[in-house]
Amino acid sequence: MTTVDHGKQDNVLDFGGFPGRWEITRSTADTGGDLLEMQWEIETIPEDGPFVHTHPHAQERYEVVSGVLEVYVDGEWMDVSAGEEHTVPPGTPHTFRNKTPVEVINIHEPALQHEEFFRRFHRLVTERGVSLPPEGFKDVVLLAMLTTEHEEDVYAVSPPHWVFKALTVPGRALGYRLPD
Secondary structure: OOOOOOOOHHHEEEOOOOOOEEEEEEOOOOOOOOOEEEEEEEOOOOOOOOOEEEOOOOEEEEEEEEOEEEEEEOOEEEEEEOOOEEEEOOOOOEEEEOOOOEEEEEEEEOOOOHHHHHHHHHHHHHOOOOOOOOOOHHHHHHHHHHHHHOOOOOEEEEOOHHHHHHHHHHHHHOOOOOOO
16 A cells, blocks of 8 residues: 655554554645545454444545445445545445455545544544454443544444443543543
8 A cells, every 4th residue: 555645744643453544634724624535544444344324414435546445325335446436425324344455535525523533533542542443341432422522523323323322421420531
């Protein structure tokens, strides 16, 4: 895979494993909030991918640079190969996975608070030790708390959003805190 170097190390979100290395190539600030663009380099994603979710007010586009990304949209998996792209309309349940290395340009449009969500997600993994996929109660609760705080950007479908909201209650009671 190729590596993009824009000289902005703070724009590199390297998870040290799953879900790989993400680089913010056009930030929310760069585009005046029009979009957030990231380049993902992902070795593999487990069988079901991240939880099925929607972006209530933004579309998400996957432009595959190399490899094959499997995209789950409205109950069906489809392959998006190098040179192809797929756009997920706002409010559409989706997720993704890959069985071999893949490089993808990922775009959320409009940007909304997606960049903040991904930066906080990265800090949960790299600074707080949250495992991916999540292992243990605390990891699950912290990810549920983050998703719930960003429900205008990322809304859980499976498991249902109400489960994420319910998990925030013991999280707060136990004193769990999210990174700023």
